[in-house]
Amino acid sequence: MAIEWDAIGQPRFDRVVEALVHRLYDATATVHAVNGRGGDGGIDIDVRQGSRLRIYQLKYYLDGFPTSGRGRRSSIKKSFERAIDHDPYEWVLVVPCTLSTGEREFVDSLAGDRPVQIKIMGRTELDDRLAVHSDLEASFTREHLYEYARTYNRERDLLMGGTADLSARVHALGGVVDDVDPHWTLDFARQGDTVIQTLRAKHPRAQQVSPVTIRLKGRTQALDADLSTLLERTIGFGAAEELVLPPEAVEQLSITGPEWLSQQLSNVRVIWRREPRDIPAGTEAEVAFLTEPGTVAASYRGTLTDIGQGDTGRCLVLDVDGASLQLLMPHDQDAASQLNYSLSIAGKDTGTALRAIGLYKRLLGGGSFQISVDGHTVGRGLRPAAMPQQTGKTSSASVRSSSTWSTSSGTASSSSRYLQSSPPANESFCGWPADSWTASA
Incomplete structure (x- = not known):
């Protein structure tokens, strides 16, 4: 299930993008998410690979930034200008929407004659990247699904109660298995990617009667x-x-x-x-x-x-x-x-x-x-x-x-x-x- 970008809000949008960038570069670079409470200096996430610096700027603009966008374009431009002071070789704008041609042209024009690559990561690329890293997508859609699960009294299926819910679900599944046969049942365990099933007799004469x-x-x-x-x-x-x-x-x-x-x-x-x-x-x-x-x-x-x-x-x-x-x-x-x-x-x-x-x-x-x-x-x-x-x-x-x-x-x-x-x-x-x-x- 894809993330509903329109419904998650800016704080969770930031968390999703930070987790995704970490997954993309942790093996080859140093990733650092900046706390912007004291001013982020035009940086939300920086990725350092040796002497090269890549800067990600996150903007939770669901409907883009048209010319009538209430100062959104000026906000993007100010963030870019502050980022340029850090001499990045690449600057990436991340937004949870699909940009129009005019909006893309605006972003591309920010570089002017400065030697910096500018890229845009929009909704389509976010979805594609998260599809590759499906465990990240699942972990962030889980909380959203919880609201629906609670409506149908199925919140335990998402383990919202932690390990106590896990024990309850395993116990309940064991009860289902126990009901299959009057003489035999299966004990089960998970070790990594392996599920182990152990046949167990319910009574001493199980082998004789069945x-x-x-x-x-x-x-x-x-x-x-x-x-x-x-x-x-x-x-x-x-x-x-x-x-x-x-x-x-x-x-x-x-x-x-x-x-x-x-x-x-x-x-x-x-x-x-x-x-x-x-x-x-x-x-x-x-x-x-x-x-x-x-x-x-x-x-x-x-x-x-x-x-x-x-x-x-x-x-x-x-x-x-x-x-x-x-x-x-x-x-x-x-x-x-x-x-x-x-x-x-x-x-x-x-x-x-x-x-x-x-x-x-x-x-x-x-x-x-x-x-x-x-x-x-x-x-x-x-x-x-x-x-x-x-x-x-x-x-x-x-x-x-x-x-x-x-x-x-x-x-x-x-x-x-x-x-x-x-x-x-x-x-x-x-x-x-x-x-x-x-x-x-």
Whole structure:
């Protein structure tokens, strides 16, 4: 909506022009708006670019300055003469109207034989300039619209009450979204130019009575080895790590469920991150190394920090003296499992660091082991001794050779047989249910 120059009055006209000139020259020059209460010296706005000075003179003459204009032409001439004392290379007269030919000729004649360029910025150029800088136009038309908005009790739409109105509008919009579906709603947020929508269940049985399924179909050739391995851990085993798939790797993202939510997207960047499970604080876990007869040779106590599940298998994460063990257990008990281990002793006391290093050496040494949570065995196996070139982190998922990967396949297996484990058959092992959303790779 263009600014109604006839209705804004001189003070707001001055503010609009000052803001526009700042926007035009701030990046390349110094802009200074002059307070004319003590006499402006023929300058309303000066723009300095090195040694060059450009002077803007603002006149709120809605109907121009004809010869019968009650001293308007003499006022313009006096302003110009005072400005010339500052030796500008350009003088610009700004008016909120379209000038006649005679009025333009009058302004052009002011220079005489003096080396100064004279320009006129009239209504058309003001409108054109503000159209380019539409945010300025919007900010100044907002107050004018407020009068109309108040008439229709819509002043809150313009946020005339500040942040309190913003909160009220967001809350009201949230209420509209909540009314769309009895089982699901969307939480939303704005970050810069991005609007984030988060699906949230209204009650614990939402997934049962109104299932929502997210499926990914991607292009394997667009994945490097590290991204393929991460894909296997996060979607195949449900590890709570962030997976970022570039648009070229996503052939299709499908969301099925209620009609208002269902959609298919392509050529999109996908950030996949499972929410960490709410594991009871202090849930005990233990890694025990066994001798051949099954006697415990050494054990290391820690805590369970996360569990997850995907189409390929389950993920179990333990913290043992600051070291992290990630056990990936396929649903197929004949398939190879993976044990990933990471260690950082920075900031640890001597005793904790020694225990963590001891666990690391035990893992490198190989042998039989079992992992227990709350006294229940959740995994056991035989790990061969590490080869000389191997280091702390073991096992890696295989990269698929097919041209695409899909959430419906669930057929990937590990090529690494560093350990054989026998996970329990119960789908809700350790008392925590499997993930409610379905997604696999």
